[in-house]
Amino acid sequence: MSDSRPFEATKKGGPGKQLFFRKYLGCSIVTICGLFMIALTVSIGAFLIFKGMGTFARYGHSVFEFLFSSDWSPMDSGTKNGGGVGAAIYICGSLLTCGLALLIAAPFSLAAAIFITEISPKLGAHLIQPAVEIFVGIPSVVYGWVGLTVLVPFIRDTFHAPMGGYSVLAAAIVLSVMIFPTITTVAADSIRSVPVMYREAAYGLGSTRWQTIYRVVVPAAAPGIITGIVLGLSRAFGKALAVAMVIGKTRAFPAGLLYPTNNLTAAIAADMGNSADGGEQNLALWSMALLLFLISILFIVVIHGVGKKKEGMVE
């Protein structure tokens, strides 16, 4: 639409004026909403940084102590100082459970994605894809409850786990069930978007279906699959309730897969409400929240980096 038309139309009055009005009204509403979302994200980040820095600024602890020391005993009162804020146990617990969950979920997800797109597209579209999407819809507290009532006793009885079955293994299994749909959906999408000519070229060169899949299609879809995996990992990091119910929340490094431990999200969920506001424990928990936020940002940056590489590779 050229600029002159609205002006001419408004001179005459009538429908042109309405068009002019609607165009700018619509644009400005959309712009305001977009800017508001950006402002909201930035302000959440700023708030977390402000609160999280309190541990280091007000109580004088060092970042090194926070990240690498395992002595977690902060003072829970308005002003007292002098406790330890070593969050190494929690960081290790988060990394261990999420890494293990990824190891369990990724092969299954990749296999499911290949099955849906290559081996049996009809069955995939009608049966398996909806089933995977139902997984996403189940609230995570339900996963935690099923884990608590079914998985934990099972681990206790079958593997003779020493502390009631609450363990890193239970948390990893629950997390892997929760991130499975994410990875599957993204991987299936990226496999579908591999150009048909790649497959046709492979068949033309005489490869079997399986050879086409694992030599041509999956490597071509690799950036998208990696994006899906990193997305799943970032989701796993943030799960609080389901993990808290099965991980046992013991403040120690796990002696093995069958031993309980604690992780960042469960610690925040358990202690934030009870701790004295502005006290050392409260601010240390905020620092944990800041750490989680920074890790999420890191994952998003990685995803964008991998995505850019994909654009460079394909065409």
Added chain:
Amino acid sequence: MKKFLNLVLSAAMVMALLAGCGSSGTTTQAPASSAASTPASAPTEQTSSVSGTVTASGSSALQPLAQAAADAFNSANPDCSVTVNGGGSGTGLKNVSEGSVDIGNSDVFAEEKLDASAAAGLVDHEVCTITMAPIVNKDLGVANLTKQQLIDIFSAKTTNWKDVGGPDLAILLVTRPTSSGTRALFKTWALDGTEEASNQSLETDDSGTLLQTVESNKGAIGYVALSYLVNNADVQTVSIDGVAPTLENTYNGTYPVWGYEHMYTKGDGSEAAQAFIKYMMSDEFAPSIESMGYGASSKMSTQAVSSHNK
């Protein structure tokens, strides 16, 4: 015509939403009565003339009792409405000192969680007492422990039940977070201030989960307030030095593991808040307190009270 219909339906929907925003009194609709709720009806007589709204938040241990009292108070005083929330003792104290709620429920004294100046402005009402009992699995077979045995178990010096007269089974410690009021009470009065072995115990967010963990693991031991054991026969309470954890023993001072439940108000609080707290501490409500597993403050013997004055 269609536009007009849309407008009418939207207005009806918005009004339906706003109707839900009124206070949740059990009888009359809130908006009309809260407009008339200001000093007009002075609560010279306790029943039926108190009006206003009271909000309370804080301890999850006190929450069931506060909720029961709120329900009874609301039906006795239709012009008044009391809402009770949880959030933990720390949250309750912080909210009441900021003025965002009228009453802050707490398992511990305000001085322990707030700094001195904030705590000085709060008035403490010790509405009831709460007794903590150690619990074990029903199939374990241990019903009595000496205090020293209890301390050794919770500090992980003893790790097998056979060392204290039970079967040959590893001890599984179940506990609460360090900021929990329940844990603080247990530590002070049952463990004589000894720190629990947090690196060898399972931590549960709330007493309900703790109960369930003890019920399903044969070698588990934990502690919980008596209010959770009222209708529960699935766990076994443990006597300390031969004294069973019951309300009677708390009253006569032989069982030491108890604490006051505090309701803090900022200054004296509003009239409605004062009336509510008065109701909670009255003889009218005392039978409900006991039937829910809490102890009535008025029944505590002087012997019991003096044993807790440090």
